[in-house]
Amino acid sequence: MKNIIGAVTCTLISYAIAIFGYLLTHDIEWSDLRDVDLSDKRFLMVLVVAQTVIIWAYFFYILTLRRRNAKILKYEENRQQLLQRRYQIVIDNSREMMYEISLNNDACISTDKIREKFGWDIPKQVPDLDVRKLFEILHVHPEDESIFYNSTSGLMTNKMTKEITVRMQKADGVYIWCNIIYIPVLDSDNNMVSIVGKIEDVDKEIKEKERLEHQSRTDGLTGLMNKQTFEEEAMKFLMTSISTGSALLFIDMDYFKDVNDKFGHTMGDRAIIDIALKLQVIFANCDMVSRFGGDEFLIFVKNIPRDTLIDKLAWAVEKLKETYSDGVNTVSLSASIGVAYCMADKISYDTLLEAADNSLYAAKELGRSRYIIRDVYQ
Numbered sequence: 001m002k003n004i005i006g007a008v009t010c011t012l013i014s015y016a017i018a019i020f021g022y023l024l025t026h027d028i029e030w031s032d033l034r035d036v037d038l039s040d041k042r043f044l045m046v047l048v049v050a051q052t053v054i055i056w057a058y059f060f061y062i063l064t065l066r067r068r069n070a071k072i073l074k075y076e077e078n079r080q081q082l083l084q085r086r087y088q089i090v091i092d093n094s095r096e097m098m099y100e101i102s103l104n105n106d107a108c109i110s111t112d113k114i115r116e117k118f119g120w121d122i123p124k125q126v127p128d129l130d131v132r133k134l135f136e137i138l139h140v141h142p143e144d145e146s147i148f149y150n151s152t153s154g155l156m157t158n159k160m161t162k163e164i165t166v167r168m169q170k171a172d173g174v175y176i177w178c179n180i181i182y183i184p185v186l187d188s189d190n191n192m193v194s195i196v197g198k199i200e201d202v203d204k205e206i207k208e209k210e211r212l213e214h215q216s217r218t219d220g221l222t223g224l225m226n227k228q229t230f231e232e233e234a235m236k237f238l239m240t241s242i243s244t245g246s247a248l249l250f251i252d253m254d255y256f257k258d259v260n261d262k263f264g265h266t267m268g269d270r271a272i273i274d275i276a277l278k279l280q281v282i283f284a285n286c287d288m289v290s291r292f293g294g295d296e297f298l299i300f301v302k303n304i305p306r307d308t309l310i311d312k313l314a315w316a317v318e319k320l321k322e323t324y325s326d327g328v329n330t331v332s333l334s335a336s337i338g339v340a341y342c343m344a345d346k347i348s349y350d351t352l353l354e355a356a357d358n359s360l361y362a363a364k365e366l367g368r369s370r371y372i373i374r375d376v377y378q
Contacts, residue, residue, distance in 0.1 A: 097199040100185075101126050101137070104193060117201065119171025129195070131156055141167035141175050152182065159184045159192050165202065176203040219291040221269060222276035227298070230290030234300045235349045241302075243342045247309055247373075248349075249299040250338040250356035251279075253320070254368040255331055256295035262329040271333065275320060282316050298356075306341065313337060313371040321369070334369035336360055343375045352376060 097113040099122045115121050122137055131152050140148050144166040151164040162182045167175040179200040184192045217229040225233070237243070253275060260268040272295065279289050279297060288300040301309065320335035338360025340352040359372040366372070 100196045102194040139169040177206040225290040245303045246342045247301045248340045248352040248356045250360045251297040253295040254334040258331045336363040337371035339373040343377045
């Protein structure tokens, strides 16, 4: 209706312009129009008809164009809605935790799987999205912040697809390992309009991998470093750090064979575990404690003053004394300790181990339940 009124108005205005234009060009009054020549009347009539035809033809053209555009827009809107529904159906029937975060007000796909897993939702629209907001939205563990920032910054600045494994917090406060995938969605001007991604729960896999790695690096009975891991870590320190003032301790339990012979291996294992626990208390913090094998233990103490080392050794000799009995037989355990003390830098692990072994042998020869320190210069 508005279009018709507009067309009629334009037609009448064109009539008025034509008539007043004629009056001005011929210098006549409105009352003199009746007396104009027949040829001029015909000209005016043709002009008015032509204006009418042109205006209404343009009107119908515009009306047809608008209807066609409206149909196209309606078709595109329906197509987008159908596409959205298809995506939503696929997501709803999938086990994947999919998400989309829009930087504007466009509709986004969503899934209930994230709420089912974590107890919270990812917002569909976040204006001015940056790394900090994304970090908070995904409830990433504070200890993984630097990893998250280093990986996600490329998504924001370079608009690149990213993948990262971090810990995410559930509503109950528990953190689980997750693999997060980000895929930027760009418009025709290469501006990011949203982020589409997927979250995978990899907690079991990561923890199993950690368990197997820990198992491969530790002694199965005591949980201490095993011989190979201890050697690797000690050699790494000696090659990369100042070793002067460090010490390698070789500990052997006196009369341990009697425990196994008189009480059996179960009691022997219990004694080994007791010794390991005591050594972890005595040589805590940054010291490396290892079970070398059987009733032998290796300890690497980093950068310790000689007086402090002597105090620790005296404490260890006294602390490691233990008596085991079954009511009939009694065995008293003690410890002999050989120490190689670094008096220079860049001393090899093998040199320290040999010196500690020789010191241990000397301690045994002098009556056991004691320590002997040997200074190593090269």
